[in-house]
Amino acid sequence: MKRHSNNFIEHSLIGTLDFLKESLFAEEFALKKGFLQLLDPRIKVLTFLLLIIQAVLIKNILILFYLYALCLLLAAISRINLGFFLKRTWVFIPLFSLVIAIPALFSIFSPGEALVTFKLLSIKFVITQQGLSGAALFVMRVITCVSFAVLMSITTKHFELLKVLRIFKVPQVFVMIAGMCYRYVYLFIGIIENTYLAIKSRTGTRIHYKRGQQIVAWNIAYLWSRSYCLNEQVYQAMLSRGYTGEPEVLNDFRARIKDWLWLFCVLGICAFLFYLSRR
């Protein structure tokens, strides 16, 4: 019994940490040399924003479908494993659908021609034609936007993304907070892992699980005070090197012909889609 609970702690702890590390810190895809990875990050972010705005504005499901196909094509030529990509993006759909798409199916929210009528708990439900196409459009729109966003983030190195935000004059508070969070989550995972190892090395593997709980609780309290202390010192270290509240970033990105071509290509696509939807 003792052994069992101990193993459980160990497995769940290490498992969670590994999962976190993998999903947050894996730069596996960003390091591959595919099409998107080699674009200038500034232009990549800009064009993806354009594409996402398109996806939000378009009201024709067929055109949305083309956009989505374009996204999958881009993923493919950027050496992204499509299975992984689909899994990672479709995960979001149930979440959104539950809140918005499913209610929209019904006549209360989308009045129109009845398609299916059924009774549940003596309440009459009517799924309307307009409701169904609206819901389909919605799902398609969400999946397209999410796919573009995910594709951009997995093909760009974390720090390049932060740098682009700074270059685009996103208020530095946001960028700093995002960057710091990222770093601290990593640091904390490291500290938890090391502390766990340290406990293990001092107590052996046979810790009673009650004791294990105490250690974990104590550790979390300790982590907070430690993070506070670290923050203060980190701030001092920044001061020491001349930080005055507004960090400077080095804009060393270089746009090449390929990047400009891609930008014009996306502008062309957007103009064409705009024309199609206005026709």
Next chain:
Amino acid sequence: MDSQIFELRNVHFSYLGKFPALCGIDVEINRGEKIAVIGANGSGKSTLLQMLDGLIFPGQGQIKVFGKELKESDFQDADFSENFRKKIGLVFQNPDVQLFCPTVREDILFGPLQLGMKKKEIEARLEEVVGILGINGLLERSPHQLSIGEKRKIAIASTLIINPDVLILDEPTAGLDPLTTRHIIELLIDENAAGKTIITSTHDLHIVEEIADRVFVFSQEKKIIRSGNPCEILDDIQLLEDNNLIHVHSHRHTGKTHTHPHQHLEHHHEG
């Protein structure tokens, strides 16, 4: 310009008003000197170095830098602040604290960019510093994924690139391998020969003679109990023993027990 860089008069400091860390320090440091600060754990070395770097300020007593009294409010003046940070650089004891950027390269460039150095100059300095410390292969890595010794080299590089007149280092050789330690010592000696003031805290008595022409010894009472030239101080076994810098170590050779003072070698601890 005046040759005196730092002058501290009866300085007291305590953390949060209740943990005393400096209790009556009098120090004078001149341009071009090499200073070593030695003392047991918790005797106030790091606190003193941070005060010299203008990060914390005396609770009592006064500190003069470049002949002028230093106050916290001085740093509200952007020009003063920039000038001060350019002239004085500190390498922290805990490299984790000093490294907070996503890549090593950006971490090293953080200081020069904040201080408005020219891009050309920055690039040239970067190449130089990277060469000196042999960290070329690490530039694109994340600082938090490096070994402690590697982190320390990056921390040193990130201060060195600013090219300050006064270089303050808090245990720069702790956790470094012998060859790297050698490099760092040579680096400090070279920088000093080029006219820089070097202030180092250390537990490694072997290197004191090389990196210092004056030594401050901190006592457990968080005071400077002695200052003088390294030979004198290193020969004063009683003083070193009393202040936890060496301990008497006994062992046996072929049946005979004998005792001799034993110096702390690599003394290394992380926060």
